[in-house]
Amino acid sequence: MRFVTCLLLIGIALAIAACGGDGGTIATTTTVSTATTSTSGDATTTLVTPTEVTLSDLTGMWENSILTLEVNDGGEFLVLGDSSEDLMGGFIARDGDQFNFVTSTTGECPGQTGVYEATIAADVLTLTFVDDPCEQRASGFEEPLTSVSD
Numbered sequence: 766m767r768f769v770t771c772l773l774l775i776g777i778a779l780a781i782a783a784c785g786g787d788g789g790t791i792a793t794t795t796t797v798s799t800a801t802t803s804t805s806g807d808a809t810t811t812l813v814t815p816t817e818v819t820l821s822d823l824t825g826m827w828e829n830s831i832l833t834l835e836v837n838d839g840g841e842f843l844v845l846g847d848s849s850e851d852l853m854g855g856f857i858a859r860d861g862d863q864f865n866f867v868t869s870t871t872g873e874c875p876g877q878t879g880v881y882e883a884t885i886a887a888d889v890l891t892l893t894f895v896d897d898p899c900e901q902r903a904s905g906f907e908e909p910l911t912s913v914s915d
Contacts, residue, residue: 818883820859827890827910834890834910842866844873844902852901863895866902874899881906888912 820840827834833845836857843854853872858865866879879897883890892906 817862818885820857820864822885823857823864823883823890826913828913829905829908829910831908832905833913844905853899864892866897868899868902873901879903879906 821838823836824838825836827836831846832852833849835843835845840857841854842857844852846852851872853868853874855866855868858867860880862882863880864883866881868874868877868879870876877897877899879899879902880895881892881897882895883892885891888911890910890912892910894903894906897903897906
């Protein structure tokens with residue numbers, strides 16, 4: 766009887782492993798798509814090559830109808846609200862495919878960290894919420910941000 770129970774438990778373990786018993790987690794990847802188009806005769810082929818978003822890709826000024834996000838080469842950020850008032854500032858740290866917006870001790874949400882995944886396509890930055898105790902930043906980042914030319 767013990768032998769049959771042991772075989773049954775081994776069979777269940779193998780079935781779970783074969784079906785991907787990872788607890789239902791889904792891997793995510795942050796990518797930017799670049800397209801290359803070539804034409805040959807009557808056919809046109811577009812190849813899309815995904816590349817990872819880096820901290821330097823965030824450098825510049827981004828805006829939506831709610832706020833303006835400025836990121837410098839050193840990874841420091843500033844969030845401006847209506848009338849260009851400083852709402853918060855701090856620095857951005859990349860952690861794998863996520864970006865941590867760490868707020869300084871002054872302004873809105875002092876000392877809080879917001880975690881987002883980033884994608885950039887056609888000069889539009891989309892920050893996807895992962896975790897952020899700062900409701901003001903989270904609601905401001907819900908809408909995609911468009912690159913502002915200098």
